[in-house]
Amino acid sequence: MASNRAGFVHAFDYDSVFYQPTLYTIILLLVVWEVLSLSFAQRDLPSVLHLTELTYTVVTGASEFSFVEHAWITTQRILIGFAITMLIGVPLGILMGVWRYSEYLTVPVMVLLTFPAVVWAFIFVMWFGVTEYLSMVAVIVLAVTPYVAVNIWKGAESIDENLLEMGQTFDLSTVATWKHIVVPSLLPFLFSSGRLAFALSWKLSLVAEIFGSYVGIGFVVNYYFTAVRADMILAWSLPMMFAMFAIERLLKFVEERAFQWRPNVEGTQTNIETA
Amino acid sequence: MALNQSKSSVFGDRSVVLRLLSIIKNNIAETVLPIAGLLVLWAVLSMYINDPGTLPGPITTFEQTYLLTTTKDAYGLTAFDHVGITFVRAMVASWVVLVLSIVLGVLMTVIRPIGDSLVNLLPLGMSIPAVVVILLSLVWFGFNETGLIFAVIVTATPYGIINMWEGAQDVDVGLLEMAHTFGLSSAAVWRHVYIPHLLPYLFGSYRYILGMVWKVTVLGEVFGLSDGLGAMFRTHFQFGNIDIVLGYLMIFIGIVLVIEYVILKPLEEYLFRWRA
Numbered sequence: 001m002a003s004n005r006a007g008f009v010h011a012f013d014y015d016s017v018f019y020q021p022t023l024y025t026i027i028l029l030l031v032v033w034e035v036l037s038l039s040f041a042q043r044d045l046p047s048v049l050h051l052t053e054l055t056y057t058v059v060t061g062a063s064e065f066s067f068v069e070h071a072w073i074t075t076q077r078i079l080i081g082f083a084i085t086m087l088i089g090v091p092l093g094i095l096m097g098v099w100r101y102s103e104y105l106t107v108p109v110m111v112l113l114t115f116p117a118v119v120w121a122f123i124f125v126m127w128f129g130v131t132e133y134l135s136m137v138a139v140i141v142l143a144v145t146p147y148v149a150v151n152i153w154k155g156a157e158s159i160d161e162n163l164l165e166m167g168q169t170f171d172l173s174t175v176a177t178w179k180h181i182v183v184p185s186l187l188p189f190l191f192s193s194g195r196l197a198f199a200l201s202w203k204l205s206l207v208a209e210i211f212g213s214y215v216g217i218g219f220v221v222n223y224y225f226t227a228v229r230a231d232m233i234l235a236w237s238l239p240m241m242f243a244m245f246a247i248e249r250l251l252k253f254v255e256e257r258a259f260q261w262r263p264n265v266e267g268t269q270t271n272i273e274t275a
Numbered sequence: 276m277a278l279n280q281s282k283s284s285v286f287g288d289r290s291v292v293l294r295l296l297s298i299i300k301n302n303i304a305e306t307v308l309p310i311a312g313l314l315v316l317w318a319v320l321s322m323y324i325n326d327p328g329t330l331p332g333p334i335t336t337f338e339q340t341y342l343l344t345t346t347k348d349a350y351g352l353t354a355f356d357h358v359g360i361t362f363v364r365a366m367v368a369s370w371v372v373l374v375l376s377i378v379l380g381v382l383m384t385v386i387r388p389i390g391d392s393l394v395n396l397l398p399l400g401m402s403i404p405a406v407v408v409i410l411l412s413l414v415w416f417g418f419n420e421t422g423l424i425f426a427v428i429v430t431a432t433p434y435g436i437i438n439m440w441e442g443a444q445d446v447d448v449g450l451l452e453m454a455h456t457f458g459l460s461s462a463a464v465w466r467h468v469y470i471p472h473l474l475p476y477l478f479g480s481y482r483y484i485l486g487m488v489w490k491v492t493v494l495g496e497v498f499g500l501s502d503g504l505g506a507m508f509r510t511h512f513q514f515g516n517i518d519i520v521l522g523y524l525m526i527f528i529g530i531v532l533v534i535e536y537v538i539l540k541p542l543e544e545y546l547f548r549w550r551a
Contacts, residue, residue: 107306
């Protein structure tokens with residue numbers, strides 16, 4: 001009896017295999033969802049099992065729209081937007097870091113950051129109309145670039161002055177300075193802003209697709225919104241959401257492994273998420 | 276306690292207003308000049324495009340802003356009324372988010388299983404797009420303020436909690452060790468270490484939450500309501516009135532900048548001048 005009791009207590013230790021708070025919380029949330037779903041219609045709040053089935057039919061293409069087709073076009077838009085954003089944002093951030101008058105750039109960047117993404121979407125749809133890529137990519141680029149630039153800017157400002165001075169004292173060439181001091185200092189910021197930009201791109205492409213396209217996940221989700229089908233909105237957004245979450249976690253994992261030798265990067269604007 | 280001290284000095288010190296004014300003045304040089312630059316750039320661009328239906332210049336846009344704020348629209352509301360409506364919604368939502376973030380952020384620090392589970396789950400919550408939450412919430416609650424505010428709270432709370440929790444993680448470990456050495460009770464540790472440390476974070480967190488809540492509120496209004504800034508953006512987007520959309524955008528940006536640079540930033544600098 002006594003040993004049983006000891007084992008029971010042991011199960012609550014923090015290093016015990018039974019200490020799985022995340023798992024228990026997920027189970028708790030699913031149970032709460034299930035109980036709530038009992039008192040609502042399936043099309044408003046589907047039960048866990050029904051939602052899983054529904055998501056499965058959506059992904060295998062048995063619903064009105066082809067999931068592969070719409071998800072693929074959305075993915076393309078995200079990737080194109082993301083690539084252009086990084087190509088513009090990173091050099092801009094570095095420029096802001098090394099430029100003497102960069103404090104005068106704070107307010108213009110702040111102004112850009114205050115733009116609600118949906119207004120960008122409205123402006124571009126009014127300019128370009130309903131397009132395959134242009135409006136969506138433009139919204140992503142204009143809304144996300146300021147975030148990337150600000151992050152890289154912080155990184156450029158955090159470069160150790162002493163290292164730069166030492167490089168100068170030892171007559172390091174510009175190429176060598178960049179290779180051995182600037183790039184290694186910026187890499188963690190590059191990684192974290194890349195992750196942020198990717199997560200934002202996915203959210204913004206949804207908003208842009210609702211107003212600016214006849215294909216893509218955003219368009220389909222809005223279609224089911226007008227049809228008042230909460231279950232289909234969930235079934236269509238869940239797979240993409242989990243995929244994006246998995247990618248984000250993977251990037252984070254790689255990042256943590258790669259920069260284990262460094263102390264934590266302070267002051268990165270993690271997620272002033274917008275849309 | 277830090278809060279009481281700073282509060283009493285706010286009300287007791289006669290030079291507060293002067294001090295606040297000087298902080299505002301220092302910010303103006305770095306604020307007005309770049310904004311003027313942006314306006315000139317915009318004016319040149321719109322003259323080059325030379326089509327007010329595509330890109331109205333700043334003068335046309337601000338005329339529109341003036342008209343919007345002084346004349347009533349079809350609902351009998353001026354732009355200021357719409358801003359007020361949006362503002363009240365954002366305020367209600369942001370205070371609920373703040374309270375939830377404080378409670379859960381503190382629980383995460385105090386009760387380890389809660390911390391360990393939420394730290395893994397909150398990123399999942401953060402990867403849910405606001406649009407999806409808004410659309411679902413409007414279907415569930417109907418096209419009304421309840422649906423809107425529910426959506427805003429669900430979207431913004433994970434960010435608020437993480438923000439508070441990160442603040443608590445940053446607490447000076449040396450101070451905690453010292454408190455432990457001197458056998459301070461946990462209530463005393465909270466009172467003398469955590470709370471003074473967290474207050475500036477609280478301020479920062481609220482700024483951060485408000486910035487997010489604003490945008491999500493407007494996005495929600497775009498989809499579900501007939502008044503408020505977001506609804507105006509949608510209506511005039513549907514009619515293709517780009518000058519009115521830009522006119523409202525100027526009001527939105529103006530308000531955000533005023534709140535940030537004229538109210539919150541000087542207040543923060545003043546309240547927390549005792550910190551390095």
